Structure formats: structure tokens, C-alpha cells
Amino acid sequence: MxxxxxxxxxxxxxxxxxxxxxxxxxxxxxxxxxxxxxxxxxxxxxxxxxxxxxxxxxxxxxxxxxxxxWPMGLSGGFQGSMTGRENAAFICGLHGMWGSARRQVLDRVQDFAEIGNYFDAPVKSYSSGMRSRLAFGLSIAVDFDxxxxxxxxxxxxxxxxxxxxxxxxxxxxxxxxxxxxxxxxxxxxxxxxxxxxxxxxxxxxxxxxxxxxxxxxxxxxxxxxxxxxxxxx
Incomplete structure (x- = not known):
């Protein structure tokens, strides 16, 4: 509800x-x-x-x-100096996901976003489209109602x-x-x-x-x- x-x-x-x-x-x-x-x-x-x-x-x-x-595609919440992987790991921590659960989410995000080596590059180097791909991939990798x-x-x-x-x-x-x-x-x-x-x-x-x-x-x-x-x- x-x-x-x-x-x-x-x-x-x-x-x-x-x-x-x-x-x-x-x-x-x-x-x-x-x-x-x-x-x-x-x-x-x-x-x-x-x-x-x-x-x-x-x-x-x-x-x-x-x-x-959070709204899928919203990329304004990322920390620009951190990599895509680091941002995703931080979100996992906020939602209480650690160890194998966190690794699974990171793998799903990387696979879905299709941004290649940029996943380990600072988010401030991303294009707007890459940021949106990362945000969508991260949103969909976590289970919500x-x-x-x-x-x-x-x-x-x-x-x-x-x-x-x-x-x-x-x-x-x-x-x-x-x-x-x-x-x-x-x-x-x-x-x-x-x-x-x-x-x-x-x-x-x-x-x-x-x-x-x-x-x-x-x-x-x-x-x-x-x-x-x-x-x-």
C-alpha cells in the first residue's frame, strides 16, 4: 500500500x-x-x-x-569521484547486503549496464547515458516491492x-x-x-x-x- x-x-x-x-x-x-x-x-x-x-x-x-x-535512471545521487563499482557497493551496504549477496548485485549491475571498463572508472567521467545505464542496472539488481x-x-x-x-x-x-x-x-x-x-x-x-x-x-x-x-x- x-x-x-x-x-x-x-x-x-x-x-x-x-x-x-x-x-x-x-x-x-x-x-x-x-x-x-x-x-x-x-x-x-x-x-x-x-x-x-x-x-x-x-x-x-x-x-x-x-x-x-529510488527512481530508475536517476543518476544525480552518485558520488562522482567514486567508481561505478564503488557507488554500487555503497548502495548495497545501505540496504544491508554484504559478502556474496553484494558480489551478486555488483555482477548483475556490471552485466546489465554494459559500460565495460568504465564500471571501474570515476562516475564523473561518464556520459549522461552511461550514468542512466548504471542507475537502471543498480535499481533492477536490488529487489523491491x-x-x-x-x-x-x-x-x-x-x-x-x-x-x-x-x-x-x-x-x-x-x-x-x-x-x-x-x-x-x-x-x-x-x-x-x-x-x-x-x-x-x-x-x-x-x-x-x-x-x-x-x-x-x-x-x-x-x-x-x-x-x-x-x-x-
Whole structure:
């Protein structure tokens, strides 16, 4: 069970304080994979970070008895001077994994990330794509009840995207996912229910299609301006 209780979150900007959520209350359905939609700046990634415990609300809280991952693809939490292996080992320690359990996780991360010798190089030397591969590999190598996915399936080449889809399909047999993506096909393929973050706040739908319909109905319509070319003789 995941419950948002009186959740409020705002940020200070040069133009004043921007409120993303105000007194949000919601209970996420158990045993369902959830897709989150909303325009850029609606707070999708912020909500994932709060649920993953790496950001904090102004007030209110997330109530759960489940193990929730950090957002897959989030690479900002790595220590740049440490290698990929050292960062992964540190995370293992935080989750109480030592000895053979830690070695198994490190092997899985290295195999999945496919960054070669860079696994033993400082993370500050990585490209953004390599950081995301490492973050995704580390997230999937640790067992959670809920996995948070933030646009990670758009990272990398077709081969890596296919690997992401395969491992998510496998993990869905024993765990659930909360996914932020701009690809409607990705959400339709992986999610059962939907959340739309919009002007009315957080709206929970019994189906992913309901959230997609509302999201698409709020996309500003583009106007087409036809230009007439004039020939000058």
C-alpha cells in the first residue's frame, strides 16, 4: 500500500514560490502498475523522488509498508569521484547486503549496464547515458516491492531499450511499477491504471486509457499557418 496524505510541495523560483502539490490525498491501488502523465513542470519526477525518499514534501507524508526503489535512471545521487563499482557497493551496504549477496548485485549491475571498463572508472567521467545505464542496472539488481521508473526507457540505443522492457516484464511477475513516460505506447504496454497531474491536482483513474485521454485533451492544439509563396517576375 502507498498512501499520499496531505502532501504539499513547492519550490522557490525567481518569480516567486511555485506550488506543485497542495494537500494531496491518494491511495494507490495494490497489485497494479501505475502510469503518471502530465505536462512538463507538473511535478511527475518530483512525485517519484518524494515516494523514493530522496526528496521531501513541505508537509504531509508518504505512508507505505512496501519497499520502494529510488527512481530508475536517476543518476544525480552518485558520488562522482567514486567508481561505478564503488557507488554500487555503497548502495548495497545501505540496504544491508554484504559478502556474496553484494558480489551478486555488483555482477548483475556490471552485466546489465554494459559500460565495460568504465564500471571501474570515476562516475564523473561518464556520459549522461552511461550514468542512466548504471542507475537502471543498480535499481533492477536490488529487489523491491515497487519500482519507480522515470523516462529511463528512452535512454540508449534500441538494444538497451529492449533490455529495459524485458527486465521490467520479468520484474512485473513479482513486483509493481510506477512509470513516468511521454510515450503513450510505453504506458499502455506496462500500466494498468493512470494518474494525471494537471490544474486540478492529482487525478487517479481506474485505467491507463482514462489518464491518457485527459492528458491528450489538455495538450494545446497547434495552429497551422499556411504561407503563400509569391513569384516575382
Amino acid at each position: 502507498i498512501e499520499l496524505r496531505d502532501l504539499t510541495k513547492s519550490f522557490r523560483t525567481p518569480h516567486g514560490r511555485k506550488t506543485l502539490f497542495r494537500d494531496v490525498n491518494a491511495v494507490f491501488p495494490e497489485g497494479k502498475n501505475i502510469g503518471i502523465l502530465g505536462r512538463n513542470g507538473a511535478g511527475k519526477s518530483t512525485l517519484l523522488r518524494i515516494m523514493g525518499g530522496i526528496d521531501y514534501p513541505d508537509r504531509g507524508r508518504v505512508i507505505t509498508d512496501q519497499r520502494i526503489s 515497487w519500482y519507480l521508473v522515470d523516462e529511463v526507457m528512452s535512454v540508449g540505443d534500441a538494444h538497451f531499450k529492449h533490455k529495459c522492457q524485458e527486465v521490467i516484464a520479468e520484474k512485473r511477475k513479482t513486483a509493481n511499477f510506477i512509470i513516468v513516460a511521454h510515450s503513450m505506447s510505453t504506458l499502455q504496454k506496462n500500466c494498468d491504471v493512470g494518474i494525471y497531474l494537471g490544474p486540478q491536482g492529482l487525478e487517479l483513474f481506474d485505467s491507463i486509457e482514462g489518464a491518457i485521454d485527459l492528458y491528450q485533451s489538455n495538450i494545446p492544439k497547434k495552429t497551422t499557418t499556411q504561407k503563400t509563396a509569391l513569384a516575382v517576375n
